[in-house]
Amino acid sequence: MGFLYVPPFRIQGISIAGEETVVQVPELGLCFDIGRCPKPVLTSDYVALSHGHMDHSAGLAYYFSHRHFQGMGVGTVVCHPALEKPIHNVMRAWVDLEAQLTPYKVIPLAPDQELEIKNHVFLRAFATAHTVPALGFVVLERRSKLREDLVGLPQEKLLQLKNRGEAITRTIEYPLVCYTGDTAWGPHFDRPDVLSSKILITECTFLERGHRDRAAMGKHLHLNDIVELVKRSSAEAIVLMHLSLRTPVGDATQIIRESIPPDHHDRVLVLMDSRANRRRYEQQVKSAGQSRQTDPLA
Numbered sequence: 001m002g003f004l005y006v007p008p009f010r011i012q013g014i015s016i017a018g019e020e021t022v023v024q025v026p027e028l029g030l031c032f033d034i035g036r037c038p039k040p041v042l043t044s045d046y047v048a049l050s051h052g053h054m055d056h057s058a059g060l061a062y063y064f065s066h067r068h069f070q071g072m073g074v075g076t077v078v079c080h081p082a083l084e085k086p087i088h089n090v091m092r093a094w095v096d097l098e099a100q101l102t103p104y105k106v107i108p109l110a111p112d113q114e115l116e117i118k119n120h121v122f123l124r125a126f127a128t129a130h131t132v133p134a135l136g137f138v139v140l141e142r143r144s145k146l147r148e149d150l151v152g153l154p155q156e157k158l159l160q161l162k163n164r165g166e167a168i169t170r171t172i173e174y175p176l177v178c179y180t181g182d183t184a185w186g187p188h189f190d191r192p193d194v195l196s197s198k199i200l201i202t203e204c205t206f207l208e209r210g211h212r213d214r215a216a217m218g219k220h221l222h223l224n225d226i227v228e229l230v231k232r233s234s235a236e237a238i239v240l241m242h243l244s245l246r247t248p249v250g251d252a253t254q255i256i257r258e259s260i261p262p263d264h265h266d267r268v269l270v271l272m273d274s275r276a277n278r279r280r281y282e283q284q285v286k287s288a289g290q291s292r293q294t295d296p297l298a
């Protein structure tokens with residue numbers, strides 16, 4: 001499995017174009033797509049399914065079944081409304097095959113609808129552009145904060161206002177993780193929640209200079225799109241996935257680095273580049289150790 005640590009989140013999974021895509025964020029109890037359901041992702045209470053292509057959805061029945069066997073509670077898939085019925089059909093077919101009932105839950109989410117997955121944490125769907133009905137997702141945290149014009153006022157004054165019925169707080173949204181799934185370029189790459197997400201996980205299926213047409217035909221992104229996206233996004237980490245097997249991952253990382261302006265290199269990461277990611281993680285552990293040594297309170 002690919003592994004990245006972007007505090008406080010771990011991003012782990014497998015993603016190879018046409019083979020398998022599953023990306024888990026354990027801290028959110030969530031995985032994006034299910035691929036062939038590698039064992040570690042069973043711990044996710046929710047699967048946010050971007051679309052129905054086999055490389056993203058094959059492990060769904062296995063996920064439901066093994067959660068049940070291991071007493072982990074009923075698994076839930078969140079999907080495009082067009083996929084609700086096909087998923088029920090697949091699960092009905094498994095009842096006939098296995099002669100037993102597997103409990104599962106399907107929650108359809110239309111573009112721009114939300115589902116609360118943890119206290120104050122919401123999964124929001126957004127429309128993308130692929131060859132089949134497809135969604136991207138933003139996980140956001142919503143917190144209420146004191147109204148800016150009231151900051152610094154004494155407690156009793158605030159209480160007075162509150163008792164008078166005035167709203168003294170405002171709600172702020174913090175986009176934490178965005179996952180685009182398989183998608184072509186489109187207006188979703190203008191969305192503030194996508195562009196301001198702390199972590200942006202997106203596909204990069206085509207790298208080669210002559211493959212723009214192939215990317216457009218399969219409704220996928222090309223490295224040129226990523227170069228544009230890197231300039232627009234304020235993400236701390238842009239995680240590239242769904243790379244093709246045509247190019248070995250080390251070479252792919254090299255090609256990506258040559259296309260991205262150097263001042264963005266640190267925040268563009270390739271999920272499946274284990275060697276580079278291990279080096280990055282060792283560095284993170286080392287600097288965490290050093291700051292602990294210099295900070296007597298830590």
Ligand SMILES: [Zn+2]
Pocket residue numbers: 017018021053055056182242
């Ligand atoms: Zn795919």
Ligand SMILES: [Zn+2]
Pocket residue numbers: 051053130182
């Ligand atoms: Zn696809």
